[in-house]
Amino acid sequence: MISITNLSKQYRQHTALDGINLRVQKGTILGLLGQNGAGKTTLVSILNGLTPYNQGEISIFGLPLKTNLREIRQRSSFIPQSFAFYENLTVMENLRFFAGIQNIRGKQLRQSIEQAIATNRLDNMLEQRAHALSGGQKQRLNIAIGLLNDPEIIYFDEPTAGIDPELRNSILQTIHSFKDAGKTIIYTSHYMQEIEQICDEAAIIHHGKIICHAPVATLLTKDGQQTTLESIFLKLTTRQKATC
Amino acid sequence: MLKQMLQKEFSLVLRDKHSLAALFIMPFIFILIMSMALKDTFNSERALLSYEVIDLDNSLDSKTLQDFMATSSFLYKPKKGDNRDIHLSLTIPEGFSASLLEKKAAPLLQLSAAPDVKQEMVLIFQAKISADIMRLRLLQIQKEIAPFLPDTAPQLDLDNFIAEELLQINYRGMQKNEQPTSTQQSVPSWIVFGMFFVIIPMSTIFINERKQNTLMRMASMNISIPALFTGKIVPYIVINQLQVLLMIGAGVYIVPLLGGDALTPGHSILGLAMVSLSLSIAAIGTSVLIAVLAHTVEQATTVGGLINILFGAIGGVMVPKFYMPQSMQTFANISPMSWGLEGFLDIFLRGYGAQEVLRESLALSGFGMALLLLAAFITTRRMNA
Numbered sequence: 001m002i003s004i005t006n007l008s009k010q011y012r013q014h015t016a017l018d019g020i021n022l023r024v025q026k027g028t029i030l031g032l033l034g035q036n037g038a039g040k041t042t043l044v045s046i047l048n049g050l051t052p053y054n055q056g057e058i059s060i061f062g063l064p065l066k067t068n069l070r071e072i073r074q075r076s077s078f079i080p081q082s083f084a085f086y087e088n089l090t091v092m093e094n095l096r097f098f099a100g101i102q103n104i105r106g107k108q109l110r111q112s113i114e115q116a117i118a119t120n121r122l123d124n125m126l127e128q129r130a131h132a133l134s135g136g137q138k139q140r141l142n143i144a145i146g147l148l149n150d151p152e153i154i155y156f157d158e159p160t161a162g163i164d165p166e167l168r169n170s171i172l173q174t175i176h177s178f179k180d181a182g183k184t185i186i187y188t189s190h191y192m193q194e195i196e197q198i199c200d201e202a203a204i205i206h207h208g209k210i211i212c213h214a215p216v217a218t219l220l221t222k223d224g225q226q227t228t229l230e231s232i233f234l235k236l237t238t239r240q241k242a243t244c
Numbered sequence: 245m246l247k248q249m250l251q252k253e254f255s256l257v258l259r260d261k262h263s264l265a266a267l268f269i270m271p272f273i274f275i276l277i278m279s280m281a282l283k284d285t286f287n288s289e290r291a292l293l294s295y296e297v298i299d300l301d302n303s304l305d306s307k308t309l310q311d312f313m314a315t316s317s318f319l320y321k322p323k324k325g326d327n328r329d330i331h332l333s334l335t336i337p338e339g340f341s342a343s344l345l346e347k348k349a350a351p352l353l354q355l356s357a358a359p360d361v362k363q364e365m366v367l368i369f370q371a372k373i374s375a376d377i378m379r380l381r382l383l384q385i386q387k388e389i390a391p392f393l394p395d396t397a398p399q400l401d402l403d404n405f406i407a408e409e410l411l412q413i414n415y416r417g418m419q420k421n422e423q424p425t426s427t428q429q430s431v432p433s434w435i436v437f438g439m440f441f442v443i444i445p446m447s448t449i450f451i452n453e454r455k456q457n458t459l460m461r462m463a464s465m466n467i468s469i470p471a472l473f474t475g476k477i478v479p480y481i482v483i484n485q486l487q488v489l490l491m492i493g494a495g496v497y498i499v500p501l502l503g504g505d506a507l508t509p510g511h512s513i514l515g516l517a518m519v520s521l522s523l524s525i526a527a528i529g530t531s532v533l534i535a536v537l538a539h540t541v542e543q544a545t546t547v548g549g550l551i552n553i554l555f556g557a558i559g560g561v562m563v564p565k566f567y568m569p570q571s572m573q574t575f576a577n578i579s580p581m582s583w584g585l586e587g588f589l590d591i592f593l594r595g596y597g598a599q600e601v602l603r604e605s606l607a608l609s610g611f612g613m614a615l616l617l618l619a620a621f622i623t624t625r626r627m628n629a
Contacts, residue, residue, distance in 0.1 A: 093252075101249065
């Protein structure tokens with residue numbers, strides 16, 4: 001579904017991504033782990049065609065990204081960490097706006113909005129202005145907007161940052177439910193436990209390179225011993241261990 | 245897609261009370277205040293100068309001279325108990341009457357002027373007194389020649405010397421008996437100023453979209469930069485045109501209710517539309533560029549406000565250009581507000597049409613388009629970094 005070969009991105013003197021190779025299969029939830037500035041957001045941004053890259057090949061849905069950006073964007077969705085909607089519009093107005101600019105109309109518009117509302121349990125707050133919502137409700141709206149085009153791939157950038165633990169769990173359950181609908185999820189987070197909880201695979205990015213990519217279950221039972229992603233992450237990033 | 249962008253932008257602006265106040269209430273209040281405050285400046289019937297006469301001659305001629313002065317609409321002689329400052333004090337010396345027709349080395353009259361009286365006012369007074377003295381002299385000559393020309397001399401009607409009968413004044417583009425008013429000057433000024441205040445809602449929304457990654461999200465939904473800019477420009481053009489209509493309405497209907505002069509909006513709807521649309525492009529271009537360059541909403545509103553005030557002060561919005569010295573009037577031409585103001589004054593005040601405002605309209609549109617292209621270039625470069 002997603003194929004990245006030898007991808008590099010340079011910001012003037014700084015190398016953000018350095019020879020990234022990655023394959024993600026359909027229906028997989030891939031957790032992208034890395035310290036701040038490791039290159040997670042740059043990678044997700046490149047995959048959404050928001051940032052140009054210097055070198056490498058990317059194909060999504062079997063289509064080269066550079067020449068099929070429009071179609072690829074129509075079939076995928078990017079959910080930013082910040083609440084990327086309009087605080088002074090109501091929940092319904094926000095949903096209608098973001099559906100409208102994607103040319104979703106008529107019956108499909110109604111169905112998409114109903115689906116997004118139901119999945120994210122926004123029923124009781126449709127006429128409320130977004131600024132009046134709680135942090136968790138705002139994140140639900142943020143996610144709902146990302147579901148309007150019924151994407152096959154969803155990119156989540158730290159969706160639980162700043163959300164209290166109870167709501168975090170509920171958001172994680174919602175995200176995990178997308179797997180059942182056959183969607184592919186790319187999920188960046190600082191929280192290792194979240195990756196353990198919902199991801200099928202984990203990839204650790206360090207200084208612009210992927211230093212580990214493996215199924216989460218394999219990583220957690222390495223050499224027959226139970227371990228944690230946090231422990232693996234720390235060993236790899238502090239060079240106590242060369243590979244996973 | 246454009247429909248949704250327009251709906252969104254309108255909803256956001258209409259829900260922002262501060263922006264609405266800056267866009268509609270502020271220029272409306274300025275129009276009311278300035279139309280009333282400057283009312284007398286444009287009124288030819290009002291008294292500009294107060295004066296007193298110290299009559300040491302006490303003759304029929306000195307009394308007649310005072311009668312002539314009393315007919316002037318721009319001179320005011322305070323009554324006893326009126327504490328108004330005296331601007332001019334005219335002394336009629338003893339022997340004035342006797343020396344009226346004599347050629348003397350010493351001046352006929354003495355004038356003492358307060359130091360705050362403008363020089364042009366003293367010159368106007370001097371011209372008035374000269375004309376009155378000439379009338380007195382002619383009256384004396386008339387009396388002296390009457391016995392020799394009994395049929396002709398009395399027909400010289402020198403007692404009824406009315407300026408309006410000698411010179412009829414018509415202002416270009418105005419009906420007979422119409423004259424420029426403070427409303428004609430203040431409505432265009434504050435429309436221009438108010439239109440540039442689109443910087444507040446535009447920058448607030450645009451910078452929030454950028455900071456909240458809403459722009460990034462829209463880009464990931466295949467919204468192109470031209471579509472994004474169109475979605476920004478069109479609503480504010482509509483808002484600017486609403487401002488123009490409402491402010492003209494205020495000048496025509498509300499200012500007269502408060503005792504001011506009604507605005508006469510000119511005769512060229514096409515000319516008005518040309519100035520109004522091109523001014524809107526200039527205001528929006530300035531606003532978009534500031535919104536693109538500023539990092540925070542506070543920065544954009546501060547810089548935008550300062551630029552507006554500077555453009556307004558230089559461009560003749562706050563102080564009408566005719567009050568400025570020639571060098572400042574030339575300097576004023578660097579401000580796009582001055583081009584817009586001249587365009588509106590051409591329509592409202594000078595009664596011109598589309599052809600006469602073409603130059604200003606092209607200059608404003610060119611200025612706005614150049615800034616929009618620069619803003620689009622910077623945005624594209626940032627997105628491709």
